[in-house]
Amino acid sequence: MYDLGALIEMKKPHACVVKETGKKANKWEIIRMGADIKIECTNCHHIVMMSRRDFEKRLRTC
Numbered sequence: 353m354y355d356l357g358a359l360i361e362m363k364k365p366h367a368c369v370v371k372e373t374g375k376k377a378n379k380w381e382i383i384r385m386g387a388d389i390k391i392e393c394t395n396c397h398h399i400v401m402m403s404r405r406d407f408e409k410r411l412r413t414c
């Protein structure tokens with residue numbers, strides 16, 4: 353399971369670009385866990401909400 357505040361990566365990076373590296377951001381912090389999950393891009397602070405099912409589908413597992 354994933355905890356609040358955990359940092360995760362998605363299969364598809366966010367559209368924003370990290371200034372330091374010039375690469376697309378792909379670090380998300382979990383800010384809400386429930387039937388729906390909210391994640392926040394740690395680079396631009398954009399928030400995305402999705403169902404738990406979508407979340408598990410889109411999550412990049414190492």
Ligand SMILES: [Zn+2]
Pocket residue numbers: 366367368369377393394395396397398
């Ligand atoms: Zn972003």
